[in-house]
Amino acid sequence: MVNWAQMYDCYGDVDRVPELLARAEREDEAAAWDELGYRLILECDLVFPASFAALQRLVRLASGSARARGLAGAIVRCAAGGHGCDDLLACWPQQSRSSMGCWTGICGRGRTTTLAAFRDLIAVEGHYHWSAVLGDFSDDFYQVACPHCAVEVTVxxxxxxRYSAIRDWNPGDVERRDLRPAPSEGLSGIGRWMHETAVRDGQVVLADGIAQLFGRAECPRCASVFNIADEYASSNRPLM
Known part of the structure; x- marks a missing residue:
């Protein structure tokens, strides 16, 4: 059971969110959903204890409510941020595993035709850092520290x-090195799952970008080669 007395929203209130959830569930009231949206997610993608406390109920409603799916997806995509609620986040998947499986089926029914739906699926799998930053690979940059010399590398x-470089704000990205994409048979874990899902859904550009992201890069400073996704995840994965 959620102890709502400790679950404040963006206004510091502890009683408004459960009341709104009850109204939304009972009447599917648009005004209740709208207020839940701005109480659970503040501008700049800030979330609060009440946001994570509401997830279990939102996921339970997801099968019959696009609003519930959208709000739950938006919350979990914010989970990689500095919200100070890692303890709640760590408990949520264990408490809601069966509901999460249901939501995964709902989001994944047919093809994931939008990037938002794809990011929701990644978040449901618990990889919040990828859900938060994955783009459409038309204009994507990732900052990673070289594991050997610690210089900041722009990918x-x-x-x-598709390159690694040293970013200089005057001339731009300098000392560029071509990326080394991972072959599909060389992918594992979440990288393989993401790639296979994109291929299944005919998302060619997305699949190619994932192969690049989970491939290897050369550090322009020390010439060492490292796995891009491993280094990014080690610095950006939420504490659990």
């Missing part, structure tokens, strides 16, 4: 190129 994956 670019987009229509203008």
């Amino acid at each position: 670019a994956i987009g229509s203008y190129g």
Whole structure:
């Protein structure tokens, strides 16, 4: 059971969210859903204890409510941020495993035709850091520290190129090195799941970008080669 007395929303209230959830569930009232949206997710993608406390109920409603699916997806996509609720986040998947499986089936029914739906699926799998930052690979950049010399490396994956570089704000990305995409048979874990899902759904650009992201990059400073996804995840994965 959720102890709502400790679950404040963006206004510091502890009683409004459960009341709104009850109204939304009972009457599917648009005004209740709208107020839940701005109480659970503040501008700049800030979330609160009440946001994670509401997830279990939102996921339970997801089969019959697009609003519930959208709000739950938006919350979990914010989970990689500095919200100070990692303890609640760590408990949520264990408490809601059966509901999460149901939601995965709902989101994944047929083809994931939008990037938002794809990111929701990634979040449901618990990889909040990828859900938060994954783009359409038209103009994507990832900042990682070289594990050998600690220099900050910019990884670019987009229509203008796929490379690692040192970012200089005057001349731009310098000392570029081509990325080394992972072959499909070389992917594992979440990278393989993401790639197979994109391929299944005919998302060619997305699948290629994932292969690049889960491939390897050369550090322009020390020439060492490292796994891009491993280094990004190690710095950005939420504490559990």
